[in-house]
Amino acid sequence: MDQTRPNLVCRLKKALYGLKQTPKAWSDKIGQYLVTSGFQTSNANFSLYVKKTDHGIIVIVIYVDDLIITRNSDANIFDLKKLLKQKFEMKDSGELRYFLGIEVIQSPKGIWLL
Amino acid sequence: MTGCKPISILLEQNVKLSADEGDLVEDTTMHRRIMGSLIYMTITRLDSSYAVGVVSQFMQTPRKPHLDAVRHILRYIKHTLQCGIFYEAKSQLQVHRYTDADWANNVSDRRSTSGFMFSFGSGVVSWNSKKQPTVALSSTKAKYKGATIATCEIVWLQKLLLDLGQSMDAPFVIYCDNINNILLANNLVYHARTKHIDVHYHFNR
Numbered sequence: 001m002d003q004t005r006p007n008l009v010c011r012l013k014k015a016l017y018g019l020k021q022t023p024k025a026w027s028d029k030i031g032q033y034l035v036t037s038g039f040q041t042s043n044a045n046f047s048l049y050v051k052k053t054d055h056g057i058i059v060i061v062i063y064v065d066d067l068i069i070t071r072n073s074d075a076n077i078f079d080l081k082k083l084l085k086q087k088f089e090m091k092d093s094g095e096l097r098y099f100l101g102i103e104v105i106q107s108p109k110g111i112w113l114l
Numbered sequence: 115m116t117g118c119k120p121i122s123i124l125l126e127q128n129v130k131l132s133a134d135e136g137d138l139v140e141d142t143t144m145h146r147r148i149m150g151s152l153i154y155m156t157i158t159r160l161d162s163s164y165a166v167g168v169v170s171q172f173m174q175t176p177r178k179p180h181l182d183a184v185r186h187i188l189r190y191i192k193h194t195l196q197c198g199i200f201y202e203a204k205s206q207l208q209v210h211r212y213t214d215a216d217w218a219n220n221v222s223d224r225r226s227t228s229g230f231m232f233s234f235g236s237g238v239v240s241w242n243s244k245k246q247p248t249v250a251l252s253s254t255k256a257k258y259k260g261a262t263i264a265t266c267e268i269v270w271l272q273k274l275l276l277d278l279g280q281s282m283d284a285p286f287v288i289y290c291d292n293i294n295n296i297l298l299a300n301n302l303v304y305h306a307r308t309k310h311i312d313v314h315y316h317f318n319r
Contacts, residue, residue, distance in 0.1 A: 044274035057279050102158050103198075110205075110236070113158050114198035 023064070030062065033087060037080070068096060115185070120193035124165040125183065130221045131168060136177035145176045148184055155191070158198060160241040162187060164229060167243050171220075205235035207280065211268065212289045215246075215260035217253035226250045228260025232271060240267055261290060 002008060015025035031041065034049045039060065042048035049060040056073030058080065067084075071077050084090055096104045103114040139145050149170055156163040165187050172180040215228035229243035242263065250256035268286060275281070 040277070042274065042277035044270055044277055048274075048277065050277055050279065052279060059278065100157075101154065105198075108203065110200055110202040112198050112200050113237075114196075 026065070027062070030088070034060065037083065063100065066099070068099065115188050115192075118185075118189050118192060121186065121189040122193050124162060124187060124190045125168065126186065129179075129183070130219075131172065131179055131183060132221050133172060133175070134177075136179040139176040139178060139181050142176055145181060145184065146173060148188070149173055152184070152187060159191075159194075160199075160231065160238055161194070161197075162191070163241060164227070164243040165190075167227070167245065171245070199237045201235060201237035205237075207235050209234050209271070209275075209286045210289065211264060211286055213257070213261050213264045214291055215250075215253070215256040217250065217256045220245060224249055226253075226256035226259075228256060228263060230260065230264035230267065232264075232267065240271060242267070257290065 012019075015022045027047075031049075035041065037051075038053075039049040039051040039058075042050060047062045049062070051058045051060075053076075055076070056071055058069065058071045058077055060070075061068040067090075069077055069081065081092055085092070095106060098104065103112075105112040105114065149166075152162070152166045153170060156166050165183075169180055169183045169187065210233045211230065212233075213228065213230040215226050217226050218224040219227055225245050225248070227243065227245045229241070231241040232239050244263070246256065246259055248259070250259060
């Protein structure tokens with residue numbers, strides 16, 4: 001604080017890390033980006049985004065800053081991942097193994113949740 | 115608990131836990147920590163959701179019998195560590211719904227517990243076991259209320275499936291073990307004898 005002018009406060013122009021508005025600002029930001037790239041927000045679950053393409057659908061589930069991306073057929077998710085990496089600072093952790101304490105095992109036969 | 119003996123039963127039969135019997139547990143923090151973990155575990159382990167629901171009703175003042183029941187659950191978990199939900203790749207995508215309820219099983223407030231389970235294809239996708247908010251005067255009512263909760267879930271599930279591009283042309287298959295309920299759901303002719311059910315929702319006020 002400026003000692004000579006103690007009555008003045010700062011007005012933030014951006015949502016800083018740790019503020020209570022920050023989570024919403026982040027969710028708006030990634031939501032907006034996904035919507036502009038053709039995704040639709042699900043009405044049943046706001047952290048679920050679906051994009052329908054000619055080849056099938058791509059589904060994204062967001063938990064704070066963790067994204068699960070999946071698809072039902074040949075829909076291209078590699079371009080999407082590349083675009084996301086360009087836009088946000090992201091790391092591709094590969095195939096889903098653990099999520100929020102749930103172990104996921106994937107095989108051609110099906111998917112196990114443990 | 116690491117050296118404990120695994121057990122294949124979740125809750126001992128016919129043991130009714132009550133809020134004020136037995137000695138108080140000394141380390142309540144530990145008890146609550148275990149309970150927190152158990153509740154989180156029900157996200158993937160639907161088999162334990164009823165048992166966890168029962169013991170979590172005594173978080174306020176945990177007593178010795180409650181702690182014993184929690185230990186019992188932990189031993190069961192040890193027995194079934196390898197179990198999980200399996201979603202088979204080549205399964206028919208049909209939603210099945212199962213509901214059931216007990217009647218006035220809680221000894222202290224005589225409320226019923228109902229549960230439902232939805233399976234989609236080979237795996238379970240949504241389930242719930244919850245003590246009903248009101249007293250039911252007959253098992254038909256208890257089960258009917260449980261079915262209502264499950265129907266609310268269906269509405270949401272249908273929306274979700276629609277968003278995922280999976281329109282449900284085939285109707286949901288509903289399983290329920292009470293013949294009265296099936297008649298009640300199919301036929302409104304019983305209305306005069308059952309319209310007091312909505313009045314009874316306020317019975318315990």
